[in-house]
Amino acid sequence: MKNALAILFCLASMVAIGQNKDYAINLGAYVPDQIENVPASAKKMLLNKLGQLVTANGISDNQYNSRFIITPNIVVATKEVMPTSPVKVVLVLDVTLYIGDGIAGTLYASETFNLKGVGTTETKAYMQALKRLKPKNEAMQAFLTRGKDKIIDYYNSNCSQITKEAQALENSGRLEEALGIMLSIPASSTCFDKSQSKTKALFIKAANRDCKLRLNEAQAIWSANQDIEAAREAARILSSVVPEADCYGQVKALFSKIEARAKDLQDRDWNYKLKVLDATKSYYDSAFEVSMANAQNQPNTVMYNVRGWY
Numbered sequence: 001m002k003n004a005l006a007i008l009f010c011l012a013s014m015v016a017i018g019q020n021k022d023y024a025i026n027l028g029a030y031v032p033d034q035i036e037n038v039p040a041s042a043k044k045m046l047l048n049k050l051g052q053l054v055t056a057n058g059i060s061d062n063q064y065n066s067r068f069i070i071t072p073n074i075v076v077a078t079k080e081v082m083p084t085s086p087v088k089v090v091l092v093l094d095v096t097l098y099i100g101d102g103i104a105g106t107l108y109a110s111e112t113f114n115l116k117g118v119g120t121t122e123t124k125a126y127m128q129a130l131k132r133l134k135p136k137n138e139a140m141q142a143f144l145t146r147g148k149d150k151i152i153d154y155y156n157s158n159c160s161q162i163t164k165e166a167q168a169l170e171n172s173g174r175l176e177e178a179l180g181i182m183l184s185i186p187a188s189s190t191c192f193d194k195s196q197s198k199t200k201a202l203f204i205k206a207a208n209r210d211c212k213l214r215l216n217e218a219q220a221i222w223s224a225n226q227d228i229e230a231a232r233e234a235a236r237i238l239s240s241v242v243p244e245a246d247c248y249g250q251v252k253a254l255f256s257k258i259e260a261r262a263k264d265l266q267d268r269d270w271n272y273k274l275k276v277l278d279a280t281k282s283y284y285d286s287a288f289e290v291s292m293a294n295a296q297n298q299p300n301t302v303m304y305n306v307r308g309w310y
Contacts, residue, residue: 025059025148025186028066030102030304038074042126046072049133050097056135057144066302067184068151069102073310077114079122091117091125095133098309099147101154105305108150111143152189159191163198175206183287203283204244211245214238215254222258231262235272242286243277 029050031043038046050070051061075094082088093115100107117129134140155162162181169178182199185191218234238255241248255274262270278285 025151025188026066026068026184027054027059027061027099027147027151028069028102029054029061030069030071032071032304032306035072035074037076039123039126041123042130045127046130049130053133053135053140054144057141059144059148067101067103068099068147068154069304069306070097070099070147071102071304071306071309072097086120088118088120089122089125091122091129093117093126093129095130096310097143098306099144099150100306100309102302102304102306105307107309109143109146110309111139113137113139152186155185155189155191159185159189159194162191163195166198166202170202170205175202175209178202179206179287183284200283203287204246207242207245208247211241211247211251214241215247215251218251218254218258222254226261228262228265228267231258231265231267232270232272234258235262235270239272239274241275243275244283244286 029047031047031050035043050072054061054070073096075096077092077094078090079092080090082090094112095115096110096112098107099109113133115129115132117125117127117132119125119128162185166178166181169175169181179199179202182195182202185195185199214237218237221230221234221237224230235255235258238251238258241251245251252274255272259270259272
């Protein structure tokens, strides 16, 4: 299974991607297509702006299938075209931000910001207005704190159910989804300490399964043909194995043989390295680093439910 490790952590990240090294709350910036009359470039800027607002207030930005989202609605309060040279467009926008559970459709917090923008085009006026969303604004900070508190409450109140759901997935062989659910639990919730042993066990179990798959695949490629192309492909596969896996010693042994052969073939472009176990990192760090690297290349597959929010 060529993409076993990528599948493992990308699926896990459907729920859990984006936590920082403090395992903080993760919150996805989501700009729905149904926001009408907002220029495409302004929408893109708004998505980035929401991520900045979140991270500047101690929350991890996650645009990759996060359960909890921050999403906007924009209403043009006034629009005026000034007969200057060049012509200036003046927009006053009411931008309302919402935080909630995008899967269950539960709204947690909302706040409206009145923003003015001036530009030589309507698009530039939109972008100037949106730049006025400031992370250190008191109303913004209070809004994000309310949303964060509600997310923590979700994990505190549903810890047992979350663990049971992960166990059911594990029992059915869906380790990657089970791991994703457990990795989504923030350290600031009471559920975190209760769940650490289970999360670590899932990570090791999943890593071991992936290690065997990767090792077998690389061995098959190398046994079939020991030319430079086979060396590169096998090394690429082995370089994705996490060092916490039980079969990592076998991975190192095979990699050394392949690397030596590549040197004999005088491959000047050889730049493959195995992952190295860092004693300063927790298993959480390892899991999140791999999952983030892989999930960023995956499409956002979650369909959010924001009905009734605005």
